[in-house]
Amino acid sequence: MSDDADADNTxxxxxxxxxxxxxxxxxxxxxxxxxxxxxxxxxxxxxxxLSRRAGLPVSSTLRIARQLMxxxxxxxxEHGRFCIGVRLYELAASAPRGHGIRNVALPFLxxxxxxxxxxxxxxxxxxxxxxLLERISDHQAMPVLYHVGGRxxxxxxxxxxxxxxFESSQFRESYLSRSLVRxxxxxxxxxxxxxxxxxxxxxxxxxxxxxxVPTPILSVAAPVWGxxxxxxxxxxxxxxxDGYDPRRLLPAxxxxxxxxxxxxxxxxxxxxxGDE
Amino acid sequence: MSDDADADNTxxxxxxxxxxxxxxxxxxxxxxxxxxxxxxxxxxxxxxxLSRRAGLPVSSTLRIARQLMxxxxxxxxEHGRFCIGVRLYELAASAPRGHGIRNVALPFLxxxxxxxxxxxxxxxxxxxxxxLLERISDHQAMPVLYHVGGRxxxxxxxxxxxxxxFESSQFRESYLSRSLVRxxxxxxxxxxxxxxxxxxxxxxxxxxxxxxVPTPILSVAAPVWGxxxxxxxxxxxxxxxDGYDPRRLLPAxxxxxxxxxxxxxxxxxxxxxGDE
Numbered sequence: 001m002s003d004d005a006d007a008d009n010t011x012x013x014x015x016x017x018x019x020x021x022x023x024x025x026x027x028x029x030x031x032x033x034x035x036x037x038x039x040x041x042x043x044x045x046x047x048x049x050l051s052r053r054a055g056l057p058v059s060s061t062l063r064i065a066r067q068l069m070x071x072x073x074x075x076x077x078e079h080g081r082f083c084i085g086v087r088l089y090e091l092a093a094s095a096p097r098g099h100g101i102r103n104v105a106l107p108f109l110x111x112x113x114x115x116x117x118x119x120x121x122x123x124x125x126x127x128x129x130x131x132l133l134e135r136i137s138d139h140q141a142m143p144v145l146y147h148v149g150g151r152x153x154x155x156x157x158x159x160x161x162x163x164x165x166f167e168s169s170q171f172r173e174s175y176l177s178r179s180l181v182r183x184x185x186x187x188x189x190x191x192x193x194x195x196x197x198x199x200x201x202x203x204x205x206x207x208x209x210x211x212x213v214p215t216p217i218l219s220v221a222a223p224v225w226g227x228x229x230x231x232x233x234x235x236x237x238x239x240x241x242d243g244y245d246p247r248r249l250l251p252a253x254x255x256x257x258x259x260x261x262x263x264x265x266x267x268x269x270x271x272x273x274g275d276e
Numbered sequence: 277m278s279d280d281a282d283a284d285n286t287x288x289x290x291x292x293x294x295x296x297x298x299x300x301x302x303x304x305x306x307x308x309x310x311x312x313x314x315x316x317x318x319x320x321x322x323x324x325x326l327s328r329r330a331g332l333p334v335s336s337t338l339r340i341a342r343q344l345m346x347x348x349x350x351x352x353x354e355h356g357r358f359c360i361g362v363r364l365y366e367l368a369a370s371a372p373r374g375h376g377i378r379n380v381a382l383p384f385l386x387x388x389x390x391x392x393x394x395x396x397x398x399x400x401x402x403x404x405x406x407x408l409l410e411r412i413s414d415h416q417a418m419p420v421l422y423h424v425g426g427r428x429x430x431x432x433x434x435x436x437x438x439x440x441x442f443e444s445s446q447f448r449e450s451y452l453s454r455s456l457v458r459x460x461x462x463x464x465x466x467x468x469x470x471x472x473x474x475x476x477x478x479x480x481x482x483x484x485x486x487x488x489v490p491t492p493i494l495s496v497a498a499p500v501w502g503x504x505x506x507x508x509x510x511x512x513x514x515x516x517x518d519g520y521d522p523r524r525l526l527p528a529x530x531x532x533x534x535x536x537x538x539x540x541x542x543x544x545x546x547x548x549x550g551d552e
Contacts (some may be wrong), residue, residue, distance in 0.1 A: 024343035025303045032347045038370040067300035071308040072402065077372065078506070084371040086402055089409065092368040093425020094314040095360040096353065103424060107413060114390065126348065126362055133365065137383060148379060149369020230354070 030056055031064050035073060035084065040147055044081040097124050101224070101233050102133045104263050108256045109136050112237060115252050119144055119238040121221075123152060123159040125167070125231075128175060130160045133233070142215060142240050145184065155194055156183040158209040158219025162234035165201035166223040172198065185213050206254060207236070208246045216241035220249040222257035227265030235260070306332055307340050311349060311360070316423055320357040373400050377500070377509050378409045380539050384532045385412050388513060391528050395420055395514040397497075399428060399435040401443070401507075404451060406436045409509070418491060418516050421460065431470055432459040434485040434495025438510035441477035442499040448474065461489050482530060483512070484522045492517035496525040498533035503541030511536070 037045060037053035045053065051061035065082055068074040072087030092098055105122050113120045113136040120137075123130040130152040137144070146152050154160035154175065164175060180189035201207050207221035221236035235257055237249050261267070313321060313329035321329065327337035341358055344350040348363030368374055381398050389396045389412040396413075399406040406428040413420070422428050430436035430451065440451060456465035477483050483497035497512035511533055513525050537543070 024346070025307075025340065027301045027303050028307050028340065028343050028347075031301075031304050031307070032349070035367055036347075038367070040370055043370055043372045064301065064304065067304050070300070071304075071312075073308070075371075075373070078504070084367055084374070086371050086373040086400055086407055086409075088364060088368040088371060089374050089407055089425050090427065091311055091314070091360060092364040093423070094316055094319055095351075095362050095364060096319045097351070097362040098360070098365050110386070110389065110412060110414075113386065124362055131362055131365055133362075136386065138386075147369070149365050151366065228354070 027064065030054070030060060031068060034061060034064055034068065038082075038084045040150065044077055044079070044083050046081050050082055097232075098133060101226070101264065105134065105224070105233075105235070105260055108260045109134060109235065112136075112235070112252060112256050113138065116237050116239065116249065117141070118240075121146075121159050121236045121238060122224075122233060123157075123163065123236075124233040125154070125163045126151070128154065128178075130154055130157065130163055130234075132159075142217070144217070144238060145214070153183045155180050155189055156211070158207050158221035158236040158238065159234040161197070161201060161207045161209055162221040162223045162236070163231065165198045165207070166231050206250060208250075210241050212241075218244055218246055220246050220253050222253050224257050224264065225261040225266035229266060232261070232264050232266075303340065306330070306336060307344060310337060310340055310344065314358075314360045316426065320353055320355070320359050322357050326358055373508075374409060377502070377540065381410065381500070381509075381511070381536055384536045385410060385511065388412075388511070388528060388532050389414065392513050392515065392525065393417070394516075397422075397435050397512045397514060398500075398509060399433075399439065399512075400509040401430070401439045402427070404430065404454075406430055406433070406439055406510075408435075418493070420493070420514060421490070429459045431456050431465055432487070434483050434497035434512040434514065435510040437473070437477060437483045437485055438497040438499045438512070439507065441474045441483070442507050482526060484526075486517055488517075494520055494522055496522050496529050498529050500533050500540065501537040501542035505542060508537070508540050508542075 033054040033056065034050065037050055042053070047058060047062055050065065051058045054061055065074055069076065072085040074082050075085040077083055101124065102122060109120045109122055117138045118141045119135055121132060122134040123132050132146050132148055132150050132152055135148050146157070152160050154164040164172065176191055176195065180194070181187065182189050205222065207219070209219045209221065211217050217238055218241040219236050219238045221234055223231055224233045224235055226232035235253065237253055239249070309330040309332065310326065313326055318329070323334060323338055326341065327334045330337055341350055345352070348361040350358050351361040353359055377400065378398060385396045385398055393414045394417045395411055397408060398410040399408050408422050408424055408426050408428055411422070411424050428436050430440040440448065452467055452471065456470070457463065458465050481498065483495070485495045485497065487493050493514055494517040495512050495514045497510055499507055500509045500511055502508035511529065513529055515525070
């Protein structure tokens with residue numbers, strides 16, 4: 001155990017020093033509200049729009065945005081508008097659940113993409129959703145809904161279902177107890193049907209998932225395991241659902257997920273915490 | 277022009293309100309010192325190590341780290357140590373100079389990788405260095421020095437030289453006026469020789485770069501242009517320097533860089549700021 005495994009308790013009982021409220025530094029919340037004002041549909045924001053989306057006065061927005069620029073977290077484009085800085089890449093590259101698995105996975109995804117000539121996806125779970133870490137898409141591949149860095153619903157995507165089905169029963173129950181909406185159709189999910197699908201996925205150790213909207217797609221997905229038999233992520237191949245037999249994709253996908261899991265340390269003696 | 281093109285001036289002359297020093301919010305600096313304590317060699321840090329690397333007291337480190345966790349910028353691993361959160365990916369995905377070019381470039385890089393079976397790199401400039409946005413590497417490819425999200429010296433890498441050579445003469449002069457060290461050899465750079473190399477790169481519109489250490493490599497690189505004929509980045513193919521004729525790699529690389537530039541809007545009428 002590390003030196004701060006008990007920090008969750010010490011924090012709560014520590015005396016509040018100075019003038020700061022116990023729940024944290026408001027300026028950090030403001031800084032992240034500013035950063036989260038950007039998304040792939042809002043890559044460039046003028047000061048007024050940024051202030052409005054962050055819900056902050058223009059003066060604080062400008063002051064904090066300029067400081068975020070000094071750290072490279074924001075940049076200004078040639079029209080003077082703010083945008084997320086490329087240096088956040090550098091930070092994100094240190095995320096063990098991100099670049100770690102992504103770098104190891106890339107050659108395997110590459111091979112799968114070469115074999116299928118469509119889309120190959122790698123995702124990890126973040127809370128009740130998945131984050132798409134990588135998508136390798138052929139030039140001629142059909143359009144798809146999700147972009148790299150974007151969030152995917154666990155119950156309406158192939159990779160998402162692979163992540164959901166192999167999570168702990170505690171997580172699955174908490175997830176299924178909420179009212180779920182199928183995306184992008186926005187229709188309520190039949191919980192019994194979803195439970196049956198999850199049971200089948202656990203039995204088969206792979207996902208065969210079809211979606212009709214906006215275009216009929218077939219997704220074949222499998223979980224990826226890391227050291228200590230922890231669920232590390234999931235990979236999928238997404239093809240147009242035009243008569244393709246998913247059983248033709250399964251062997252390649254399962255071989256890739258197994259090789260990738262092995263490289264990530266699954267089925268091997270657990271490594272001590274200091275090593276990677 | 278946007279609504280805040282003059283903000284650089286207004287900020288300096290605005291009266292300092294409240295108790296904050298004019299140069300910014302110290303807690304933002306502390307938060308980013310904590311985030312930048314992580315790098316690919318330090319992906320997991322216990323509280324004491326994090327506090328030491330960030331140069332902050334343990335109590336502030338814990339308080340700020342917990343708040344960064346609430347934004348998903350930090351996570352805790354199964355041993356209670358802190359690490360960069362995968363949610364920073366989501367933010368980085370909105371960087372126009374990052375995922376924008378990367379997503380457009382990926383199929384082109386993929387094709388190049390398939391043709392060469394070695395390493396294909398995509399980098400953009402950040403200050404006096406380059407950030408490696410993408411590297412597609414074959415399973416059997418030789419080991420290389422730089423990892424995705426990492427920083428590369430402009431004058432000691434193929435992609436770096438492509439970025440340096442096609443920057444403004446003002447940037448080049450400022451860059452060359454500093455004392456430069458060749459990496460990873462740590463030897464001083466002969467500025468006259470570097471100037472000659474840059475002139476040749478500008479003439480040929482491509483880079484042929486060899487490095488002997490740690491293993492002999494050959495890098496062939498070319499710039500990538502975006503809308504308004506702005507330098508958007510550079511791509512390269514890196515192979516072992518074992519008799520490979522660089523002229524065999526150049527046509528594929530130049531075709532890819534031209535196609536990619538065209539898709540990014542080079543040579544086309546400039547798009548209005550609101551469109552992407």
